[in-house]
Amino acid sequence: MAREIIIDEEECLGCESCVEICPEVFGFNEGEQKAYVKGLTGCSDDTISEAVDSCPANCITFIPE
Numbered sequence: 001m002a003r004e005i006i007i008d009e010e011e012c013l014g015c016e017s018c019v020e021i022c023p024e025v026f027g028f029n030e031g032e033q034k035a036y037v038k039g040l041t042g043c044s045d046d047t048i049s050e051a052v053d054s055c056p057a058n059c060i061t062f063i064p065e
Helices: 017-021 044-054
Strands: 002-009 026-031 035-036 062-063
Touching: 002 035, 002 044, 017 026, 044 062
Parallel strands: none
Antiparallel strands: 002 062, 026 035
8 A cells, every 4th residue: 555645624724733744745725724735755654643643633644655
């Protein structure tokens, strides 16, 4: 199974904690005030997991390789 990161944008609070922890993987849409996945590389699995754990809405799912 390939690495996968999913954000439930309906549930996203727009806090940007994931973006602060792992800006190579997570981006922020200013117009929508929601986080999005901009890539699957650039951060370790541990750092991505830290970003996922920091989400107060628990709206990010991470499936490592």
